[in-house]
Amino acid sequence: MSHTLGIRQAQKQKTRQAFLDAALALLEEQSLSSLGLREVTRAVGVAPTAFYRHFRSTADLGVALVDEALGSLHPMVRTTVSTAGDSEERITRAIELIAHHVDSHPAHVRFIARERHGGVQPVREAIQSQLARFAEEVKAELAKDPQAEGWSDDDLLMLAHLYVDQMLITASLFLETLEGSEDERERVAQIATRQMRLISIGRRHWLD
Secondary structure (H helix, E strand, O other): OHHHHHHHHHHHHHHHHHHHHHHHHHOOOOOHHHOOHHHHHHHHOOOHHHHOOOOOOHHHHHHHHHHHHHHHHHHHHHHHOOOOOOHHHHHHHHHHHHHHHHHHOHHHHHHHHHHOOOOOHHHHHHHHHHHHHHHHHHHHHHHOOHHHOOOOHHHHHHHHHHHHHHHHHHHHHHHHOOOOOHHHHHHHHHHHHHHHHHHHHHHHHOOO
């Protein structure tokens, strides 16, 4: 009996993932607010009623996509601001990690960039919630740095949000160069490096 239940559960998870994959592919060319349930079920090859065994609505599907796109990134985000290495090494490491993630998961990056300010409120809120978690985790990493001595919690959190926002900006810029030349990618890396340096300079002199 337990074996049968295990097979059913695995099949259910497989179908659920098929919905997520199909939606992500469809969202390459449109926003979530314009995505139709029947479009998704047609792409998966199931009846529309099957959708409701996994999601309450397309908004619910969108929230699941947010979890898939951002939920696994917390270790990477913490690594980008790790106290290991000097300032230049940290900046280089951060930009390389972001570029690699964009190369590996362009559809997820595009989805987050589009829906962060999109028309589906539960999805916007889910993205903001994940970004707030990122900021808290970045703040915890920044607090380990000797440079953080004397900083208030509010100021550390403000700095953490600056880093998180900069990561998103950099990811969006790299996304635009996926079909471009190496020169374009290098130009994005240079811009991102200068922007991160500016934040670092401000950070060093904040308490002056």
